[in-house]
Amino acid sequence: MGKKLLTLSGFCLFMLGFIQPAFAGRELHLVATNYPPFYADALPEQGGVAQVVKEAFKRQGYNASLKFYPFARAALLVKTGQADGIIGLWYRKEREQWAQYSAPIQPVQIVFYKRKDAPLSFSQLSELKPYTIGIGRGYANPPEIFAAGLTTEEGNSDEMNLKKLFLKRIDLVLIGHNLARYLIKKGPAEYNDAFEQVGQPIATEVFHLGVSLAVTDHQQLVTDFNQGLESMRSDGRLASILSQYPQVETTQAPVEKTRTEVHP
Numbered sequence: 001m002g003k004k005l006l007t008l009s010g011f012c013l014f015m016l017g018f019i020q021p022a023f024a025g026r027e028l029h030l031v032a033t034n035y036p037p038f039y040a041d042a043l044p045e046q047g048g049v050a051q052v053v054k055e056a057f058k059r060q061g062y063n064a065s066l067k068f069y070p071f072a073r074a075a076l077l078v079k080t081g082q083a084d085g086i087i088g089l090w091y092r093k094e095r096e097q098w099a100q101y102s103a104p105i106q107p108v109q110i111v112f113y114k115r116k117d118a119p120l121s122f123s124q125l126s127e128l129k130p131y132t133i134g135i136g137r138g139y140a141n142p143p144e145i146f147a148a149g150l151t152t153e154e155g156n157s158d159e160m161n162l163k164k165l166f167l168k169r170i171d172l173v174l175i176g177h178n179l180a181r182y183l184i185k186k187g188p189a190e191y192n193d194a195f196e197q198v199g200q201p202i203a204t205e206v207f208h209l210g211v212s213l214a215v216t217d218h219q220q221l222v223t224d225f226n227q228g229l230e231s232m233r234s235d236g237r238l239a240s241i242l243s244q245y246p247q248v249e250t251t252q253a254p255v256e257k258t259r260t261e262v263h264p
Contacts, residue, residue, distance in 0.1 A: 028057060028064040028221070030209075031074040032087040034157075037182045038106065038207065038245065039087055041068040048241045049106055053087050053209055055237070056228030070156070071138040081214030084221065089210030090140045099210030100218050103226045106242055109177040109201040110142060115165060116196050120172070125150065125202070131171035134161035141174060142203040159183055166194055177201065178245050 032050065034040040039047035050066055057064045066087065069077070077083035079098040089099060112133070114120050122128050125148040135141050137154040145152065153170055155161040161173045162183055173180070177197070184191045209225055211218045232238040 026062065028062050028084045029082075030064050030066045030085050030087055031077050031083040032066060032068055033071040033074055034068050035088055035176070035179060036186075037178055038108070039066075048244055049207055050087055052105060052229070052232065052238060052241055053225070056225055056232055059228040059231055060224040062224070071136075075138070078210060078212045079214065081212050083212060084215055085209050085211040087209055088207045090205040091208065092140050095140075095210065098213055100213060100222050102209035102211065102222055103229055105207045105209065105229070106245065108179075108205050108207060110174065110203040110205060111177050111180065111201050112198050113162075113165065113173045113175055113180050113195050114171065114198045115168070115194060118171065120198060122199055128172065134164055134170040134173040136161070136174075140205075144202070145174065159187075162187065162191070162195070166191065172198070174202075176205075 030053065032039050034042075035047075036043055037047060039050040043050075045051040046066055054064045054066065067083075068074075074083070074086055075098075078086045086099065089095065089101065091101060095101075112128075120131070125144055128148070128150050131151065133145070133150055133152045134155050135145070135152045136158060137156055141152075152174075153164075155164060158173070158175055158179055161170070161175065162180075164170045165173050175183075180195070180197070184195055209222075211221045211225075215221070229238065232241075
């Protein structure tokens with residue numbers, strides 16, 4: 001009998017060696033705000049940045065699902081622990097109260113867009129005081145915009161801000177470079193030759209995964225994600241996915257420094 005039990009125990013341990021990886025990490029529920037072409041519900045694989053996050057976790061044994069909400073709603077779900085993390089979080093000190101930041105994933109340049117028929121140019125932000133600038137509601141907009149005393153008008157989405165710019169209800173839109181190109185390409189035909197970037201990028205933000213401090217294993221999740229991300233960086237998979245997002249070639253540094261110094 002003892003020999004049979006020993007044999008059975010050995011068999012169970014042998015089988016456990018095959019089964020264990022499936023349980024190495026729990027199911028993760030992530031959220032994000034539509035921000036094409038980087039991540040959006042309608043994109044293949046939900047976008048390249050979303051693909052990176054899910055693959056990095058998968059390499060560490062987790063299965064991650066992603067749902068999209070307006071930013072304020074997505075942030076609330078993370079703050080309350082109803083979601084494990086949020087994709088694409090830009091660094092702001094105050095957000096450390098409810099999220100732990102991962103290693104950087106992808107930079108995104110923030111630029112101004114105007115109508116092509118508008119004779120508008122600037123070299124300093126203070127020169128934009130006569131104009132109304134469309135910004136995203138709830139976004140972590142560059143603080144220099146407000147420090148310069150510029151007039152802003154919040155919109156529910158970047159699509160809405162571009163529409164308002166087209167209709168001449170605002171003078172400028174503050175928007176991500178790749179996002180603007182995507183929305184113009186996918187928008188109405190009259191958008192094709194209506195807009196252009198004005199000035200140099202004013203900021204370079206960085207996408208992070210923000211893991212909810214309300215979940216008990218947040219530290220382990222960030223550690224595991226960073227390890228998965230680093231393995232993708234080492235074998236070239238990360239560069240392969242993110243190469244689809246070209247950056248603006250600049251002739252000078254952004255008005256606002258890149259936000260990577262706290263979480264390099």
